[in-house]
Amino acid sequence: MVVRKEGACELPMRLRGGARARTTLSDVARKAGVSPITVSRALREPHKVSDKLRETILGVVDEIGYVPNFAARALASRHSGIIAVLGPVLGSPGFSPVASGIEDRFQAGELRTQFANIGLDASEEARQLNLFVAQNPAGIIMESVAEFPVNRPLIDEIDCPVVQMMDTSLEPLDMGIGVCHRSAAKLAVRHLLSKGYSKIALLGGNKDIRSRRRFEGYREALSDAGLYQPGYVFDTEGRNSVADGHSLMRCINSRYPEIDAVFCHDDELALGALFAASQLGLRVPEDLGICGYNGLHFSGVDDPPLTSVSLPLYEIGFKAAEMLMAALAGGERKEGAVELEVALVEGASTRR
Amino acid sequence: MVVRKEGACELPMRLRGGARARTTLSDVARKAGVSPITVSRALREPHKVSDKLRETILGVVDEIGYVPNFAARALASRHSGIIAVLGPVLGSPGFSPVASGIEDRFQAGELRTQFANIGLDASEEARQLNLFVAQNPAGIIMESVAEFPVNRPLIDEIDCPVVQMMDTSLEPLDMGIGVCHRSAAKLAVRHLLSKGYSKIALLGGNKDIRSRRRFEGYREALSDAGLYQPGYVFDTEGRNSVADGHSLMRCINSRYPEIDAVFCHDDELALGALFAASQLGLRVPEDLGICGYNGLHFSGVDDPPLTSVSLPLYEIGFKAAEMLMAALAGGERKEGAVELEVALVEGASTRR
DNA sequence: GTGAAAGCGCTAACAT
């Protein structure tokens, strides 16, 4: 694995030569009349320094505005103090609560989180993993996009704790947390069936493991009812935005006007489908039932309010961070993946 | 400025002690039969190494999977190779094209970009600036939230190039690029006036400099026409989402039913207003004209398609990165800020 | 509880 890229430009001139000298640990030490290592301890392990000395030292730190050099710290300690968070679509509304959960747990600690987008591409996942691992992260939290075989050797070699936020059908390599997307999808489809819908389409991608599991749940629930129709499965190419749901819904309506319900891979798609239905003159929920996924709230923009499968997204992030902290603290690790509950939240978009 | 926080937990046990040894530059050097510095050069300044040697070295690098240790590199070179990008709302749709522009320009270079959210808060801006500066970034690109006086002393002390993406009414501290939000807003309001709308509301925040400039443009254009009404200015508290636009529009309609047009601080707000109008039975553009800001595309979700002030967002990001590269290369710096053009793109939401 | 010595992996500056 090489980091260098073909055609990479070299560092510009101005970067050569050092920057202005900054205040260092030694500056603080000199001013406080102690040795550098004591200052280092006062900052990182305050209880190992006497109260009096600590007070003096922190006073000097404030006074001269000392800020530690992370590069030096990382080099000396052999870990960067960074928790790498790798996810397929970091900016998406569905990931946002997960990120909040992670950040909230690490709040005020010495660990910094760094997020990286891997898209829906196992090779990008491998590239990013390599990059991070080379920097000795303190830990890794990742939302796997692929079944593991692809990057398994890579992950096996990592010597920091790894938490995978995942579908619980898979065995985590180190630690895992997630939900069972298959049964979550079944929940949704059975809800639609119970409301009397019978021609139920699936809207969404099939590029990552979670989508495929949802598809399986969808297919099983419909097959059980003798209603599965392969032609009713529609993949989006894009990022599952509102616009994607909108255009896909219009296309579905023109090709398969008999479809009476859609189960969407996420809430944004569902919202787009809702708007399209409104433009097409379809009444929701009478003519068309719509069920989303994730359990996001659109506070009134969705009219009628959307039914959705609510996922504990914040909790997944928070607990992932917690598991990582526990592993770092040397606690026992749970075997297998932690499975969290999902719930169907019925809005008016399927209430008939 | 202290990085330490009250109550910050100490590093967990498992982090103490080194990680497993990795392959280093010296490993490559030994195997290739050259000195470490030659390997270093082969990777960073390939033209300074003979073709033959370079080939051998890169072969070994590939073979043993060497990846540079960024911490060591940063410590030795006194710069982290990181371009810090600070923005108020990094995840927002409006910032997304800016980020793409920045990343596209740095593509395949040795510089890595690191994004940080500063919210709409000058003190958070200061905190993040301090953190980054302490790590010797190669350069900084920031979208200033405040007028500069607050953080001016801080920025003046920075010894790497700084590009501000900004409102061009301000003088950049180092380099600047942006648009004139005041005249952009005037453009929008005059367009609405030209279409015969006369009771024109403003929807959006007033928490950052760009919003305030837009307000000024709005006020000037309406004052010129003798139509300015302070009561028609509505601030959002939140993050200017579709939902905010939606609820604000409903509130406006109930309190000021006479309002016949809205100019929104961004396109998402405008989209929300459009949905609300539809729910309220207001015809767009006949009963209500709607003009957005930024020039994003909703590909059919907005029906009728929204009129918007189109900003060269991608170009701002790309050129900001370019200016930074030029400065790093030691080129001349332009005086003052680079001003880019904006354009009013007329959709059907004001076409009457 | 505090300190001295050594070195993390790399690059700048100066040879050759």
Place this chain on the structure above:
DNA sequence: ATGTTAGCGCTTTCAC
């Protein structure tokens, strides 16, 4: 074009 030397700022290890 390649090598030698020194040191970036901090933390680990071991001593006291």
